[in-house]
Amino acid sequence: MRILLAEDDPSIADGLCAALRHGGHAVDHAARGNLADVALRDHDYDLLVLDLGLPALDGTEVLRRLRHRGTGMPVLVVTAREGLAERIRVLDLGADDYLVKPFALAEFEARVRALLRRANSQGKPELQLGRLRLDLPGHRAWIGQTPLELTAREFGLLEALATRVDRVTSRAQLVAALCNWDQELTDNGLDIAIHRLRRKLQGSGTGVRTIRGLGYLLEETDDSGNSQA
Template sequence: MPPTAPTPAMRILLIEDDELLASGLQQAFAKAGYETDHLGAAEPALQALSHRRHDLAIVDIGLPGMDGLELLRRLRGRGDRIPVLVLTARDGLDDRVRGLNDGADDYLIKPFLLPELLARMQALIRRSLSAATSRLALGPLVLDVATREATLGGQPLAFTAREWDLVHLLVLNAPAVVPKRRLADSLGRWDREITDNAVEIYVSRLRAKLQGTGLEVRTVRGIGYRLDL
């Protein structure tokens, strides 16, 4: 299932010097419901991010002049917490770690598939909004992160502690796939590991509670799970 359309007011700043790629992405983002501003260099991007509110920045590392990592360092250095997704043709582990250490929220290696890019964008924006409001919403399901309470269609929905952790992680990343190992690590505690079989049990319980709501926990074989609307 393709990613659901975001709120129309969501605005993206695309910083990419490849004009052909940028044009294609702008068209795809418009179809997905985003408003997009495009710049081909880092210096004007710093100015744009100072004067106009964007919900997400997509930054190519290989920019002319100041590269994308230096732009990222300057953004974080002045306290700008805008979510940043880095695009890079560099697939080495050191390059990816460096980008995350410099303040990137996520990265995607070129060439990439458009559905994955859209899913990662939506997840980053959702995380940013939840940090600001303490509320997460996906269709009829609303999570209050501060109180760890949930409602479904306006009605209270009870979760155990681990069911809450599971649904929170799935909603936070929807519609992207969350690897089973990551779910196991998140559901575990420092004194007790969670097995893959235990994850499957919690997923089964969550599916039962969401049955008939339009929300579905889908299995992506060999990878993990995603929450679809």
């Protein structure tokens, strides 16, 4: 999953970015509200982690603009503002969850998993296609009852395709899902990741089909690996 963290405290930002990346997510960090607003307009994210006390543009205004654009991505507010009236106001503006600083990192990670599960699995703990089963928040996959061993990049690629199942995912969308702002993924690197993922999906009843000129599609296949479409 690709997450935007809008937080101006460097020590908090470093810790949360490290935790999210350790969990297998691609994370972009914006230390100012205006930069977060631009990032949200220019990039697709699966989750926004938002501090309210941001310089240049307050977090509540970032949230208001996001919802005004009709974007339904989940928003987890992390803030030192603990008053009941403030919580109600922010939740009414469109936040999905509200966590008061200081908080336990384990609770933060659990709330992130819950929001991503709700958004990308329609409330279901797993996604299934053919014999392939995915636990997105837990970053686990199985073919039948056998665990599927994937690298972080391979799981990120599978996750990006699985959450858009029945829709073509472009190369640009895959690169965006797998990279942070400060990282690059070459065309050759993406091709290698797709090749390795296809090989590991053999026998799962699921394959990655190339739609020439458009991108890739995750779909059910027959035992020979051919599409059932």
